[in-house]
Each structure stands twice: as structure tokens, then as C-alpha cells.
Amino acid sequence: MAGDLLDSQGRGEVFSTLPRIHPEGRKFGIAAFGLSLLFALFAWETLAWPMAFLSLGILAFFRDPDRVVPQDERFIVSPADGTVAQITEVDAPHELVVDDGSGTEGLAPGPVTRVSIVLSIFDVHINRTPISGMVRRLVYIPGKFINADLDKASEDNERQLILIERSDGVKVGFAQIAGLIARRIVPFVKPGDTLGVGQRVGMIRFGSRVEVYLPRGTGSKVMLGQKVIAGETVIAEIGSQPLLEGVSQ
Structure with a gap:
């Protein structure tokens, strides 16, 4: 069961939270999302929606999930x-x-x-x-x-x-x-x-x-x-x- 597995820091269930986004990617994701809002403000929907999806793609690329690491020196x-x-x-x-x-x-x-x-x-x-x-x-x-x-x-x-x-x-x-x-x-x-x-x-x-x-x-x-x-x-x-x-x- 998922509740029996801890993350690599022993902090809780492995599958209990969404992966964090690494700081390297947050600035790119926020910038893309900001542009999508700007395009939406001017009713440029043909640009706003692609930029919104791009921001989600950037955040997904920079995801940083925890891992369960095997503890065997071999x-x-x-x-x-x-x-x-x-x-x-x-x-x-x-x-x-x-x-x-x-x-x-x-x-x-x-x-x-x-x-x-x-x-x-x-x-x-x-x-x-x-x-x-x-x-x-x-x-x-x-x-x-x-x-x-x-x-x-x-x-x-x-x-x-x-x-x-x-x-x-x-x-x-x-x-x-x-x-x-x-x-x-x-x-x-x-x-x-x-x-x-x-x-x-x-x-x-x-x-x-x-x-x-x-x-x-x-x-x-x-x-x-x-x-x-x-x-x-x-x-x-x-x-x-x-x-x-x-x-x-």
C-alpha cells in the first residue's frame, strides 16, 4: 500500500503530494503564465491559450519528485x-x-x-x-x-x-x-x-x-x-x- 512507503527523506507517503517544481523552472513558468494573462487582457486568445499550456508544460518539465532510494551498498x-x-x-x-x-x-x-x-x-x-x-x-x-x-x-x-x-x-x-x-x-x-x-x-x-x-x-x-x-x-x-x-x- 502507498501508505507503507516513505519518500527518500522519510517524511510521509510517497504518493501523497504532487511533485515540487524546481526553482530553476519557476521563473520560466511564471513568465510564460504572465504572458498568457497579458494576451488574455488584450483579448488575444489565439496567443493566450498556447502560452497558458506552455507554462504548464514548463512546470511539468522542471518537476522534482521525491524518490525511494535502495539502501544497499552493493x-x-x-x-x-x-x-x-x-x-x-x-x-x-x-x-x-x-x-x-x-x-x-x-x-x-x-x-x-x-x-x-x-x-x-x-x-x-x-x-x-x-x-x-x-x-x-x-x-x-x-x-x-x-x-x-x-x-x-x-x-x-x-x-x-x-x-x-x-x-x-x-x-x-x-x-x-x-x-x-x-x-x-x-x-x-x-x-x-x-x-x-x-x-x-x-x-x-x-x-x-x-x-x-x-x-x-x-x-x-x-x-x-x-x-x-x-x-x-x-x-x-x-x-x-x-x-x-x-x-x-
């Missing part, structure tokens, strides 16, 4: 809502491997499993940390704004790389990647911050891609085409190499 949870578009072996990003002068080691060089998640404009765009730990690196890389569905977006598009390290030394890197329409990556955290698993770390406006670099020796528990939910869907179990076949229907 689990790596999805950092984003969306659809799994690619699962492949790649070299860990250079920016998360090379010595950055901070005195802390980055990811080990060599191939790791990368899980790529594509977000549509209908998905929640608040991103969350896949594990608990400290933010060791936050690297912004300027780039292009090609379609996030394309594989080359991983290397060519504007993106932000984040490295999280647990107290036991396990490290997970992930990337927020801007898309064709997305033009701004908004961070909520900074290096040195300590995060709980599933905690909000930032957002990407209007369609994008998020990629997770799993630790060495860890494979994906999700399949191509599978819908995932940020902070809830378990995408991997540390040290486990599940044998998954096929594509999600």
Missing part, C-alpha cells in the same frame, strides 16, 4: 530518468583518470562498462548521484550541441564529468551531456561535498544524455531500451557481472 542506481540507449566497453574519460593536482587519484585507466541513458523532454531532468560518497572531481567541458541520441554526443557535446568516491575507495564517474536543445548544465554540488546515494547533483535543461562509468569488474544489470528512474533503478551491483541478453520490450 547497488549503483541510475543517475537519470530516461531510456538506456547504449551499454558498451570504453576507456574511462581522460579527465577523470589523469592526475589533476588535487592529491586524490582518479579512475584507473583502461576499459570499463559505460551505460548511456537518453532523456526526452518528457523525462524528469533532475540528476542524482549513483552512489554515496565525496565529490572528488567536477569537470566542465565545452562542446557542441548535436542530437543526444547520437553516440558521438559523448565526445563532442558540452558536458560535465563528476567523480564520486565512497569511504571504502570505490569510485564511480558519470557525465551530464547537453543535447540538441539543452543549452545549460546546472550543477547543485561542488568538489568536497559529501552526498548520500540518490541525492540531487544537478540538472540539464530540455533533453540530454547521462552516462555512467561502472567500476572495473562490474557489469550492467539493465538492458538496451529499458526505462530507468533516477535514484531508484539499480543499474549495477558492484563486483557483479550479470549475463543479460536481449533488448527490453
Whole structure:
């Protein structure tokens, strides 16, 4: 029953309230709604109604629901809502491997499993940390704004790389990647911050891609085409190499 489930802060029923609207979106929604009222005042109904619906769409895009986060140290949870578009072996990003002068080691060089998640404009765009730990690196890389569905977006598009390290030394890197329409990556955290698993770390406006670099020796528990939910869907179990076949229907 819904009453038996609490939100991620233990504050009450998960389904008892509507999702909050993130402050990043309130100004856009209010501006669109204000224009619709202005058009209505001048009896420009052909403009007033579209602007009213646009304001509702903007508020829906910036919704920020609570999530029920699995509390198991073996689990790596999805950092984003969306659809799994690619699962492949790649070299860990250079920016998360090379010595950055901070005195802390980055990811080990060599191939790791990368899980790529594509977000549509209908998905929640608040991103969350896949594990608990400290933010060791936050690297912004300027780039292009090609379609996030394309594989080359991983290397060519504007993106932000984040490295999280647990107290036991396990490290997970992930990337927020801007898309064709997305033009701004908004961070909520900074290096040195300590995060709980599933905690909000930032957002990407209007369609994008998020990629997770799993630790060495860890494979994906999700399949191509599978819908995932940020902070809830378990995408991997540390040290486990599940044998998954096929594509999600």
C-alpha cells in the first residue's frame, strides 16, 4: 500500500503530494503564465491559450519528485530518468583518470562498462548521484550541441564529468551531456561535498544524455531500451557481472 512507503527523506507517503517544481523552472513558468494573462487582457486568445499550456508544460518539465532510494551498498542506481540507449566497453574519460593536482587519484585507466541513458523532454531532468560518497572531481567541458541520441554526443557535446568516491575507495564517474536543445548544465554540488546515494547533483535543461562509468569488474544489470528512474533503478551491483541478453520490450 502507498501508505507503507516513505519518500527518500522519510517524511510521509510517497504518493501523497504532487511533485515540487524546481526553482530553476519557476521563473520560466511564471513568465510564460504572465504572458498568457497579458494576451488574455488584450483579448488575444489565439496567443493566450498556447502560452497558458506552455507554462504548464514548463512546470511539468522542471518537476522534482521525491524518490525511494535502495539502501544497499552493493547497488549503483541510475543517475537519470530516461531510456538506456547504449551499454558498451570504453576507456574511462581522460579527465577523470589523469592526475589533476588535487592529491586524490582518479579512475584507473583502461576499459570499463559505460551505460548511456537518453532523456526526452518528457523525462524528469533532475540528476542524482549513483552512489554515496565525496565529490572528488567536477569537470566542465565545452562542446557542441548535436542530437543526444547520437553516440558521438559523448565526445563532442558540452558536458560535465563528476567523480564520486565512497569511504571504502570505490569510485564511480558519470557525465551530464547537453543535447540538441539543452543549452545549460546546472550543477547543485561542488568538489568536497559529501552526498548520500540518490541525492540531487544537478540538472540539464530540455533533453540530454547521462552516462555512467561502472567500476572495473562490474557489469550492467539493465538492458538496451529499458526505462530507468533516477535514484531508484539499480543499474549495477558492484563486483557483479550479470549475463543479460536481449533488448527490453
